[in-house]
Amino acid sequence: MNGEKLIVKLADSKKRTKCKECPLHKLNHLREFASDELEFMDNFKTGELNSDKGSTVLVEGSHSAHLFTILSGWAFRYKTLEDGRRQILNYVMPGDLIGLQGSVAGEMDHSIEALTNVTLCVFERDRLMELFGKFPDLGYDLTWIAAREEQILDEHLLSVGRRNAIERIAYLLSFLYYKVSVLSSDKKEQINLPITQQHVADTLGLSIVHTNKTIKKLVDKKLVKWLDRGCTVENVAGLADIAAWEPDTKKIRPFL
Amino acid sequence: MNGEKLIVKLADSKKRTKCKECPLHKLNHLREFASDELEFMDNFKTGELNSDKGSTVLVEGSHSAHLFTILSGWAFRYKTLEDGRRQILNYVMPGDLIGLQGSVAGEMDHSIEALTNVTLCVFERDRLMELFGKFPDLGYDLTWIAAREEQILDEHLLSVGRRNAIERIAYLLSFLYYKVSVLSSDKKEQINLPITQQHVADTLGLSIVHTNKTIKKLVDKKLVKWLDRGCTVENVAGLADIAAWEPDTKKIRPFL
DNA sequence: CGCGGTGTTGACAGGCTTCAAGCTGTGTGG
DNA sequence: CCACACAGCTTGAAGCCTGTCAACACCGCG
Numbered sequence: 001m002n003g004e005k006l007i008v009k010l011a012d013s014k015k016r017t018k019c020k021e022c023p024l025h026k027l028n029h030l031r032e033f034a035s036d037e038l039e040f041m042d043n044f045k046t047g048e049l050n051s052d053k054g055s056t057v058l059v060e061g062s063h064s065a066h067l068f069t070i071l072s073g074w075a076f077r078y079k080t081l082e083d084g085r086r087q088i089l090n091y092v093m094p095g096d097l098i099g100l101q102g103s104v105a106g107e108m109d110h111s112i113e114a115l116t117n118v119t120l121c122v123f124e125r126d127r128l129m130e131l132f133g134k135f136p137d138l139g140y141d142l143t144w145i146a147a148r149e150e151q152i153l154d155e156h157l158l159s160v161g162r163r164n165a166i167e168r169i170a171y172l173l174s175f176l177y178y179k180v181s182v183l184s185s186d187k188k189e190q191i192n193l194p195i196t197q198q199h200v201a202d203t204l205g206l207s208i209v210h211t212n213k214t215i216k217k218l219v220d221k222k223l224v225k226w227l228d229r230g231c232t233v234e235n236v237a238g239l240a241d242i243a244a245w246e247p248d249t250k251k252i253r254p255f256l
Numbered sequence: 257m258n259g260e261k262l263i264v265k266l267a268d269s270k271k272r273t274k275c276k277e278c279p280l281h282k283l284n285h286l287r288e289f290a291s292d293e294l295e296f297m298d299n300f301k302t303g304e305l306n307s308d309k310g311s312t313v314l315v316e317g318s319h320s321a322h323l324f325t326i327l328s329g330w331a332f333r334y335k336t337l338e339d340g341r342r343q344i345l346n347y348v349m350p351g352d353l354i355g356l357q358g359s360v361a362g363e364m365d366h367s368i369e370a371l372t373n374v375t376l377c378v379f380e381r382d383r384l385m386e387l388f389g390k391f392p393d394l395g396y397d398l399t400w401i402a403a404r405e406e407q408i409l410d411e412h413l414l415s416v417g418r419r420n421a422i423e424r425i426a427y428l429l430s431f432l433y434y435k436v437s438v439l440s441s442d443k444k445e446q447i448n449l450p451i452t453q454q455h456v457a458d459t460l461g462l463s464i465v466h467t468n469k470t471i472k473k474l475v476d477k478k479l480v481k482w483l484d485r486g487c488t489v490e491n492v493a494g495l496a497d498i499a500a501w502e503p504d505t506k507k508i509r510p511f512l
Numbered sequence: 513c514g515c516g517g518t519g520t521t522g523a524c525a526g527g528c529t530t531c532a533a534g535c536t537g538t539g540t541g542g
Numbered sequence: 543c544c545a546c547a548c549a550g551c552t553t554g555a556a557g558c559c560t561g562t563c564a565a566c567a568c569c570g571c572g
Contacts, residue, residue, distance in 0.1 A: 077410075079410060079411070079413075079414045081414070081418055081419070081500055082500050083500075085418040085419075086418070087413060087414040087417040087418045089410050089413055089414075100399075100403050100406075101403050101406065101407055104399060104400045104403040104404070105400075105403065105404065105407060105506070106506075109407050109410065109411075110410055128396070129392065129396060132388075132392035132393075132395050132396045132399075133392040136385065136388035136389040136392065136395060137385075137388075139388050139392060139395040139396065139399065140384070140385060140388045140395065142399045143356075143360060143388075143395070143398045143399045143402055144360045144361075146399055146402035146403050146406060147356050147357050147360040147361065147402050148360070148361065149406050150356075150357065150402060150405050150406050150409060151357055151361060151365050153406060153409040153410065153413060154333075154335060154345050154365065154366055154409065155335070155365075156413060157335075157343060157345055157409060157412060157413055157416060158335045158337070158343040158345075160413060160416045160417045160461065161343040161416045161458075161459075161460070161461030162337055162341040162342070162343045162461060163337070163341075164559080164560095165559075165560075196517085196518065196519090197518075197519070198517095198518080202417075203417075204417070205416065205417030205418060206560075206561090207560065207561050207562075208518095208519095208561095209520090209521090209560085209561070209562075209563095210559085210560050210561065212519065212520065212521085213520085213521085213560095214560095215519095216520085226519080228518075228519085228568090228569080228570095229517090229518070229519095244337055244338050244339075250361070250362075420527080420528095421527075421528075452549085452550065452551090453550075453551070454549095454550080462528075462529090463528065463529050463530075464529095464550095464551095465528085465529070465530075465531095465552090465553090466527080466528050466529070468551065468552065468553085469528095469552085469553085471551095472552085482551080484536090484537075484538095484550075484551085485549085485550070485551095513572100514571100514572095515570105515571090515572090516569105516570095516571090516572105517568105517569090517570090517571105518567100518568085518569085518570105519566105519567085519568080519569105520565100520566080520567075520568100521564100521565085521566085521567105522563105522564090522565090523562105523563090523564090524561105524562085524563085525560105525561085525562080525563100526559105526560090526561080526562095527558105527559090527560080527561085528557105528558090528559080528560090529556105529557085529558075529559085530555105530556085530557085530558090531554105531555085531556085531557105532553100532554090532555090533552100533553085533554090534551105534552080534553085535550100535551080535552070535553100536549105536550085536551080536552100537548105537549090537550090537551105538547105538548085538549085538550105539546100539547090539548085539549105540545100540546085540547085540548105541544105541545090541546090541547105542543100542544090542545085542546105
């Protein structure tokens with residue numbers, strides 16, 4: 001459990017990037033916008049937000065009036081029990097939407113913490129109905145996004161419920177590898193995951209000690225390397241094999 | 257794991273209930289439809305389907321062209337690993353929607369099995385875009401439903417990842433209790449859950465033996481009774497207390 | 513320099529799984 | 543009407559996977 005800072009600052013509004021110039025559009029796994037959609041989004045967007053590494057972006061129980069899309073950086077969603085036991089639910093990175101539950105259910109039932117410095121795109125939830133009314137395609141995309149998140153949670157639940165320690169870790173690392181890999185255009189580049197072993201443990205329902213010893217087995221098999229505060233995947237296929245898991249290869253996905 | 261029958265039969269079309277006369281509207285936790293919405297839904301609905309207890313309603317990997325709402329009966333969503341280990345993801349009962357993932361992602365990534373005899377309402381997924389176009393409110397509801405399911409999966413993941421055996425079982429039984437309780441108007445009636453200990457084990461990532469021994473502890477504390485193929489909850493508050501869980505008390509929810 | 517976050521390792525305990533056997537009730541067929 | 547099979551529930555024993563406790567090494571940082 002990290003010492004939780006609540007440092008969230010509004011970015012200089014002058015630095016606000018126009019949706020038209022959104023760097024995420026360069027990524028070829030995200031669907032294209034029609035020009036009127038883009039115009040609406042630019043208006044729907046009310047600003048940007050920066051969160052420092054380690055800070056809490058959204059707190060469980062808050063009544064946030066916002067929706068966010070990650071522009072840069074990593075974060076993770078998590079819940080805790082009264083006595084402090086923490087369960088990481090999923091990881092979010094550029095192009096991912098957060099806060100939909102708060103917008104729809106009225107209250108966040110999980111928190112979000114920044115793994116690295118993070119820049120967020122802020123949307124007004126009050127205008128969500130307008131989005132559904134004027135741009136049915138975007139409304140459909142929102143449902144798509146929610147259903148996709150559900151699919152991922154299904155897979156995580158299968159892992160935590162039925163895979164053993166080494167299978168779980170192999171699953172998580174290959175899952176994250178594939179999730180990040182679509183974000184970098186340079187395929188040669190080594191992919192580094194900015195997580196600690198504590199994060200792995202809290203994602204998979206394991207203790208930190210056992211996680212450490214199990215990761216060591218994967219390192220010995222030369223499937224991954226563990227560096228300071230992070231790991232690099234050396235053999236994804238080997239990992240996916242241990243986990244008996246195959247990634248979703250569908251390319252294009254919607255985003256807001 | 258049950259011997260899987262694949263008996264799914266189309267109900268006699270004469271028996272089709274009009275959406276206007278849908279028995280689910282009597283339930284006061286479901287939101288009301290506007291009359292034009294109701295008319296559209298009646299048209300959107302293409303028929304009804306009956307599934308026998310124990311049969312598989314939807315199979316992982318299938319490209320179903322349908323969406324379903326449960327009219328009566330219980331079922332559960334699950335995934336399996338190659339070697340047969342099974343993880344139950346969630347339970348569905350009257351008013352719940354299934355098949356959204358198949359509609360949105362193109363392919364089901366989990367299966368659904370009937371716990372009791374089940375009657376389903378069938379919708380054409382081809383007309384989903386029409387729904388979003390003509391009835392933004394219904395589109396919003398769909399997103400709401402998907403986000404709500406996500407919320408439940410978050411809670412399950414927390415349980416399986418971080419709660420111990422007795423907490424997990426206490427959580428699951430009180431969760432199911434609250435989920436069913438809104439369905440019966442008669443509050444005095446004892447609530448019976450038509451699941452076996454094997455289902456409990458497969459939902460919570462436990463072995464059947466340990467599940468049995470842990471349930472015995474709850475029975476000894478007079479929190480539940482276990483009957484033949486099912487259990488009755490005697491003290492929900494006691495269960496929720498063990499699990500350190502509080503149910504979502506929000507009343508009204510959308511449905512299709 | 514000292515401190516806190518992170519990773520590493522060993523010893524030990526215990527929660528949970530596996531194996532195995534038996535019990536009960538229900539349904540089916542001769 | 544009884545034999546038999548089968549599904550679900552119980553119970554005991556043995557052992558492993560995983561958690562807890564404890565100590566230490568490393569490193570960046572105030």
